[in-house]
Amino acid sequence: MAEIVLEGVTKAFGDGTVAVRDASFTIHDGELFILVGPSGCGKSTLLNMIVGLEAMSGGDLRLDGRSLRGVDPKDRDMAMVFQSYAIYPHMSVRENIAFPLKLAKLPSAEAEARVREVADLLGLSALLDRKPETLSGGQRQRVAMGRAMVRRPKVFLLDEPLSNLDAQFRGQMRAELARLQRRLGTTTVYVTHDQTEAMTLGDRVAILRGGEVQQVGTPRALYAQPANLFVAGFIGTPP
Ligand code: ADP
Ligand code: MG
Numbered sequence: 001m002a003e004i005v006l007e008g009v010t011k012a013f014g015d016g017t018v019a020v021r022d023a024s025f026t027i028h029d030g031e032l033f034i035l036v037g038p039s040g041c042g043k044s045t046l047l048n049m050i051v052g053l054e055a056m057s058g059g060d061l062r063l064d065g066r067s068l069r070g071v072d073p074k075d076r077d078m079a080m081v082f083q084s085y086a087i088y089p090h091m092s093v094r095e096n097i098a099f100p101l102k103l104a105k106l107p108s109a110e111a112e113a114r115v116r117e118v119a120d121l122l123g124l125s126a127l128l129d130r131k132p133e134t135l136s137g138g139q140r141q142r143v144a145m146g147r148a149m150v151r152r153p154k155v156f157l158l159d160e161p162l163s164n165l166d167a168q169f170r171g172q173m174r175a176e177l178a179r180l181q182r183r184l185g186t187t188t189v190y191v192t193h194d195q196t197e198a199m200t201l202g203d204r205v206a207i208l209r210g211g212e213v214q215q216v217g218t219p220r221a222l223y224a225q226p227a228n229l230f231v232a233g234f235i236g237t238p239p
Contacts, residue, residue: 001064002063002077002187003026003029006050006061007060008023008058009058010022010023011042011045011054021212022058023212031204032190034189034190034197034205035208036198038193039193041208042208042211043192050068050155050157052068052071052072052073052078064154077154078153080148081144081158087132089131090131092129093128096132097128097147098112121184124142137165138172156189158191161190162197163192174200195236199223202219204216205218205219207230209234214228215231222237
């Protein structure tokens, strides 16, 4: 079970920039939830507050009823995949995926079993002994996802995970990601600036503009009943 409730979540940076203003919505257990909006609208800041890399200036965030205010990122049972893959070049695929388990001091036999399970899910089984430099962009991104998945977190957070891939491959990875998410049923929060990605991938979508949530709903509901002209224009609802 992993339900995230945001109540008036706000972030003002020291220079006065209000990156997120009064965000209130619920991310349901097991859903693939998308934060979408133009560059600079506050998507990453919101995701960083959920995972705990950025402190909130106001409001509250709860995971399964427990406030996350002041809770250390490593105690949130969440795992984040960044836009830049952030995998270690000197480690093999196996070592990269196993790294969080090593930090958690899991016995090596159990760690190896978990790595194999994740590699199987992600189609990396044949690549476990390879170094990242010998992998394609998509394969590297899968290694980064494997490293997030191997801890079996309650929540996955992905910040524009496909934006470094070329267009053709992005479509393929998008479909794979959706399949994987359905199979695991892990609550997932996914950031993108790409409205097509948002509307094809998301169970529900939150549309942001200038730090403010414009609308939250299923892709179907957003198409059928956009809350305002910005939403209609952004997702391309016919006038
Ligand atoms: P997005 O991910 O949607 O592109 P961000 O969350 O990165 O947007 O940024 C939202 C706004 O907050 C932008 O105006 C950005 O310049 C600003 N911002 C982000 N990080 C900082 C920071 N550390 N200090 C000041 N302003 C920031
Ligand atoms: Mg961003």
